[in-house]
Amino acid sequence: MDFSKAKLEAETDRLQLKLSALGWSREACLMIAPLTLQINLLKKEKNAIILAHSYQTPDIIYGVADFTGDSYALSLQASKTSADTIIFAGVRFMAQTAKILNPHKRVFLPSLDAGCSLADGITADDVRMLKRKHPGVPTVCYINTSAEVKAECDVCCTSANAERIIRALPEREIIFVPDAFMAKNLEAKTGKRLISWNATCIVHSGFDRRKIQQLRRFFPSLAVLAHSECPPEVAQEADMVGGTADMEKYVSSSNSESFLLLTECGLSDRLRAEFPSKRFVGSCSLCPYMKRNSLPLILRLLEDEPAKNEISIDADVARRARLCLERMFELSQDG
Ligand code: SF4
Numbered sequence: 001m002d003f004s005k006a007k008l009e010a011e012t013d014r015l016q017l018k019l020s021a022l023g024w025s026r027e028a029c030l031m032i033a034p035l036t037l038q039i040n041l042l043k044k045e046k047n048a049i050i051l052a053h054s055y056q057t058p059d060i061i062y063g064v065a066d067f068t069g070d071s072y073a074l075s076l077q078a079s080k081t082s083a084d085t086i087i088f089a090g091v092r093f094m095a096q097t098a099k100i101l102n103p104h105k106r107v108f109l110p111s112l113d114a115g116c117s118l119a120d121g122i123t124a125d126d127v128r129m130l131k132r133k134h135p136g137v138p139t140v141c142y143i144n145t146s147a148e149v150k151a152e153c154d155v156c157c158t159s160a161n162a163e164r165i166i167r168a169l170p171e172r173e174i175i176f177v178p179d180a181f182m183a184k185n186l187e188a189k190t191g192k193r194l195i196s197w198n199a200t201c202i203v204h205s206g207f208d209r210r211k212i213q214q215l216r217r218f219f220p221s222l223a224v225l226a227h228s229e230c231p232p233e234v235a236q237e238a239d240m241v242g243g244t245a246d247m248e249k250y251v252s253s254s255n256s257e258s259f260l261l262l263t264e265c266g267l268s269d270r271l272r273a274e275f276p277s278k279r280f281v282g283s284c285s286l287c288p289y290m291k292r293n294s295l296p297l298i299l300r301l302l303e304d305e306p307a308k309n310e311i312s313i314d315a316d317v318a319r320r321a322r323l324c325l326e327r328m329f330e331l332s333q334d335g
Contacts, residue, residue: 001038008033018062021273035295036063042302049083050298051098053090054244055266055290058273060089064298068270070244071097071143072158072332075325078102087301089293092311093119096147099311100321107311108301111292116144118229121199122178124148130175134195139175140165141324142182144201147313149177151320154327159228159243161332166190168331181205184232185241203285204229207262212237215260215282222281223256227263234262251275266290 003011011033012026019029036059043050043064051074052065061068067077071094078086078098085106088095093116095109127149131139141153142162150156157165159182166174166186176183176194181204183196204227212224212234225247226238235241240250244267251259251271258279261268265284272280301309313321 001034001041003034003037007037011037015059015063018273019058021276022058022269024058032059032063032295035299039064039295039299039302042299046085046302047083048085048087048302049081050087050089051077051094053094053266053290054248054270055264055287056089056293057266057291058269059295060293060298061266061270062273063295065089070158070160072160072243073245074098075101075143075158076329079329081105087298088311089298090114091116091119091289093144093146095311096313096321097143097325099313100147100150100318100325103315103318103322106305108305108309109311110294110297110301110309112308114289114292116289117202118142118144118178118199119146119149122149122197124152126197127152127175127177130177130195130197134173134175137173137175137195138169138171139177140169141177142179143328145178147317147321150324151317153177153324155331156324156328157332158328160245161328162186162228162243163189164333165328165331166192166194179229181231181235182228185228185230185235188232188235189241201229203264203287204262205231206285207231207234209234209237211282212260212262219258219260219281221257222260223250223254223258224260225250225262230262238262247271248274251278264290 012030015029049066052068075097079101086098087108091114099107139153143158173193176196178197178199180196183194224238226235226241258281260282264287268284
């Protein structure tokens with residue numbers, strides 16, 4: 001598809017508005033302009049939307065995404081859309097969640113390799129084994145799980161609402177899968193006993209409390225924000241612990257001069273672009289799964305709609321997983 005020089009220049013201006021804060025040159029924006037123009041045209045033609053997780057690269061977020069946010073915000077968005085097709089720029093469990101909530105829509109995942117160390121760390125058989133071992137104990141699963149695991153659980157949660165959901169359940173003992181660190185962090189917050197699993201996030205498990213202590217020496221007013229998937233000793237050093245949406249809220253309302261975000265680089269980039277006057281220090285970590293998606297893959301999806309990228313879930317699994325998600329919307333009182 002060929003675009004006029006004027007159209008390409010206008011698209012470059014639009015991209016530069018956000019991407020320049022992240023160090024993108026005008027030339028780099030001009031290079032991706034034909035891709036973003038084509039993707040946005042095809043989206044309209046096909047009545048498709050692109051949901052992008054905050055950890056996606058900024059060219060996807062500012063170039064083609066219709067909605068950006070954390071798993072909770074995107075699953076709400078997926079449950080409300082009138083589009084015929086959803087392209088999920090995120091990882092497999094997120095696209096599955098969109099499909100569970102929209103059984104009659106077509107849902108595509110751009111990269112087949114976009115997995116997740118948490119979601120891949122537990123199976124439905126593992127959950128059935130835990131339930132046999134702890135009969136009568138309610139089962140909560142983090143949203144970073146497969147459809148099959150959700151289908152075995154009573155209620156789902158995201159990092160944005162996990163604490164509220166654990167508190168909302170009357171029982172003192174709860175099976176919480178699969179994140180071992182998040183379970184420990186939630187135990188500290190709620191005082192409940194969580195029986196967990198041994199999966200961890202390859203990004204958040206790598207943060208180290210010594211790094212925080214070193215940076216605090218250089219930046220005395222540093223605000224440290226840790227994702228709830230971080231190890232408990234890291235969470236204990238932080239000023240706030242929560243999900244990506246909590247981090248965004250904290251940065252927007254805080255008077256601190258500098259921030260250390262202990263999470264995936266995509267969120268640090270996005271907040272740098274959204275709050276150019278605030279200072280972000282330290283290094284983030286890249287999620288190799290999240291970064292599998294790209295503009296060329298999204299364009300190919302819209303052009304060819306390859307069957308292998310379309311999400312399909314067994315009807316009975318989808319029905320039971322949906323109950324688990326609906327219970328989350330009910331208990332989190334935002335749905
Ligand atoms: S950042 Fe961690 S939890 Fe999120 S998709 Fe990557 S591996 Fe999974």
